[in-house]
Amino acid sequence: MKILVIEDHEFQREAMLMQLALIDQPIISEINTAASGKEALAMMASFNPDVLLCDLKMPEMDGITFLSYLSELSFGGSIIITSASSDIVLNTVQKMCLSYHLKVIGAISKPVKITTLKELLILASLEQQKHSVFLTSNTAKNKDFTEKELNHALEQGWIQPYFQPLVKLDNGDWFSCEALIRFNHPILGVLPPASFLPLLSKMQKDAELALLSIEYSLLHQQALQNRPVAINITPTTLMHDDFVDSILMIMEKHPHLSQKIYFEITESDALENTGRALESASRLAMHGFNLSIDDFGTGYSSLALLDTLPFNSLKIDMSFIRPMESNKTASAIVEACLLLSQRLQLKSVAEGVESLALWRHLQQLNCQLAQGYFIAAPMPVEHLKQWHIDWQLKVIKQQLAN
Structure with a gap:
């Protein structure tokens, strides 16, 4: 360094x-x-x-x-x-x-x-x-993919989810994972999301990526040890004509699908005034799928949405979690979010937990779940087994459980 x-x-x-x-x-x-x-x-x-x-x-x-x-x-x-x-x-x-x-x-x-x-x-x-997991050479940074190249990558299975674990703050137990899309290029290596996700979104592939993550998670239930997986969806995904119907078709083959996946709604500010997106989110909730607000606290309308949809959890944005040790305002916002989640009986998730000090602080505030590089980076599904062994040893060694 x-x-x-x-x-x-x-x-x-x-x-x-x-x-x-x-x-x-x-x-x-x-x-x-x-x-x-x-x-x-x-x-x-x-x-x-x-x-x-x-x-x-x-x-x-x-x-x-x-x-x-x-x-x-x-x-x-x-x-x-x-x-x-x-x-x-x-x-x-x-x-x-x-x-x-x-x-x-x-x-x-x-x-x-x-x-x-x-x-x-x-x-x-x-x-x-x-x-460092992403190739940082100028070739990778400056690579501009075409729609044809990204469609080919999807066909070849080079674009797939990595998994970042969420754990319980009171005892360190592995609770679930978040599926995060990565592009594992055969020549350039693992590429940063910013190099390909904006174009995929422009290509209106958001719904396809969400369905891809669901199918991939179902195929790897053993490696996931049957933990639920959070799938990121945006209002654009929810407005896709066949998205919810496609989920329900998968549910016909997998009756317990709502216990194996849940949805994190990103860009939730854009959801409030979008009737079609609210309709789809309501249908998912009606069929037993848990919904979580991602990046909570970054927008005004996320507060209003808590009264609109039956959310089960809220994820406090990392922009408040990371600086809370040195920033009184950030710390107060986190405390307020946690109090709100407790009053509304929602699961609370802290995103961006990247130090032991943050872990201890969030424990004291009775936050329920943590996610971040102190726990694990996003990883290929086959790495989860070894991570879990290493994490359990870390919980014991650093006395992370209350």
């Missing part, structure tokens, strides 16, 4: 270097420093860090302006903001970075605590691992 520390105060800079020298995991291979945003930009012409530790108040070019310039460079590493600024300023800067598609994994108030710094570096390391 390569780190760039951007800090104008010499004492603070040296103190941070001393703390970094004491961290043995994750392994840090190289550290460089800069005293301003301007100096950092010049340095990054030849040095590509995995993690930036960035102050906000600096001479020549402050951290906020630096981060704005950084977005133009398409920086893909992790950013940790280190500042004595107020929580309101830190929160606003993090939202700015989100709009610029920069990956801010946390903000630390000064003086920096080594325990917090280590937790965030571990999270940065997990982010690296997450993207």
